[in-house]
Amino acid sequence: MKKISAVLVLFSLFQLASFAEKIKPAVNGIEFPHGYQNWRVISVSHRVDNKTLRVIYGNDAAIKAARAGKTNPWPDGVIIGKVVWKQTKAKHWQAAIVPNKFVHAEFMFKNSKKYAATVGWGWARWKGLDQKPFGKDASFSKKCIACHTPVKKNDWVFTTPASLPKL
Amino acid sequence: MKKISAVLVLFSLFQLASFAEKIKPAVNGIEFPHGYQNWRVISVSHRVDNKTLRVIYGNDAAIKAARAGKTNPWPDGVIIGKVVWKQTKAKHWQAAIVPNKFVHAEFMFKNSKKYAATVGWGWARWKGLDQKPFGKDASFSKKCIACHTPVKKNDWVFTTPASLPKL
Numbered sequence: 001m002k003k004i005s006a007v008l009v010l011f012s013l014f015q016l017a018s019f020a021e022k023i024k025p026a027v028n029g030i031e032f033p034h035g036y037q038n039w040r041v042i043s044v045s046h047r048v049d050n051k052t053l054r055v056i057y058g059n060d061a062a063i064k065a066a067r068a069g070k071t072n073p074w075p076d077g078v079i080i081g082k083v084v085w086k087q088t089k090a091k092h093w094q095a096a097i098v099p100n101k102f103v104h105a106e107f108m109f110k111n112s113k114k115y116a117a118t119v120g121w122g123w124a125r126w127k128g129l130d131q132k133p134f135g136k137d138a139s140f141s142k143k144c145i146a147c148h149t150p151v152k153k154n155d156w157v158f159t160t161p162a163s164l165p166k167l
Numbered sequence: 168m169k170k171i172s173a174v175l176v177l178f179s180l181f182q183l184a185s186f187a188e189k190i191k192p193a194v195n196g197i198e199f200p201h202g203y204q205n206w207r208v209i210s211v212s213h214r215v216d217n218k219t220l221r222v223i224y225g226n227d228a229a230i231k232a233a234r235a236g237k238t239n240p241w242p243d244g245v246i247i248g249k250v251v252w253k254q255t256k257a258k259h260w261q262a263a264i265v266p267n268k269f270v271h272a273e274f275m276f277k278n279s280k281k282y283a284a285t286v287g288w289g290w291a292r293w294k295g296l297d298q299k300p301f302g303k304d305a306s307f308s309k310k311c312i313a314c315h316t317p318v319k320k321n322d323w324v325f326t327t328p329a330s331l332p333k334l
Contacts, residue, residue: 037331046213047261092317095216098327150259162266
């Protein structure tokens with residue numbers, strides 16, 4: 001019995017390990033933020049230029065900061081995630097644009113010291129439903145920062161938290 | 168000291184009670200689903216006909232059903248919530264449509280027995296940041312059902328859960 005239990009424990013640990021490892025870190029070393037699909041919402045957007053819909057998620061620190069209006073700067077520990085889908089028309093309401101194919105999930109990790117070299121944020125993106133890391137080498141952050149430069153004075157963040165009734 | 172403590176306890180209870188009571192039930196008797204702002208996301212939409220953006224939230228039962236693909240019919244206990252904002256253009260990205268003023272939060276409560284008279288769903292809407300109940304009398308559900316008739320074969324629900332990487 002002891003042997004069987006030991007084998008089962010080892011097998012379970014192996015399964016856990018392989019699950020945690022199956023999505024690779026970004027090429028700059030940032031680990032995949034497992035479970036972001038369960039995070040709460042900061043806002044949404046519809047980019048008509050590239051025909052995509054987005055949900056902007058926040059980890060607990062981000063939701064706390066957003067609801068307290070502490071977003072310039074966002075505090076260290078905040079993670080903001082943007083999930084992007086190609087758009088389509090709702091089948092039974094043609095004037096409604098809704099998500100179609102999942103494109104990618106991209107994240108900003110706030111740590112003013114750790115990520116001082118990249119304007120205080122760690123940048124990462126995982127593509128497709130299999131969540132493959134984006135970019136060939138760590139220099140991809142330059143592209144992120146270049147695109148976010150118009151919101152430099154907004155702590156490099158495009159999103160304004162959507163208004164909600166107070167809890 | 169005992170008196171002061173008793174007064175403080177009473178005062179705290181009074182505050183809790185007044186908080187819970189300050190948002191009135193819908194006119195059909197459905198209670199306000201406190202805390203929906205913390206629910207997880209089923210999908211999003213952009214209605215170009217009335218220039219609004221929406222997040223479709225689900226309670227735990229709804230998220231479980233959505234992820235298991237059990238949405239026709241949705242199981243009893245499911246609550247689906249739609250939060251609606253007027254749209255505006257993002258200040259620093261003109262091609263992005265983002266939420267502006269909060270309009271209302273509207274809900275469908277699935278209970279095939281309790282709500283058999285209204286196609287198996289309880290219907291309710293609360294308007295504005297102060298969450299005032301919508302409608303003058305319980306007949307407002309007829310309007311909800313009339314509008315949802317195109318999706319009668321989809322258990323009266325417009326929303327298709329957005330595709331996300333598996334957890």
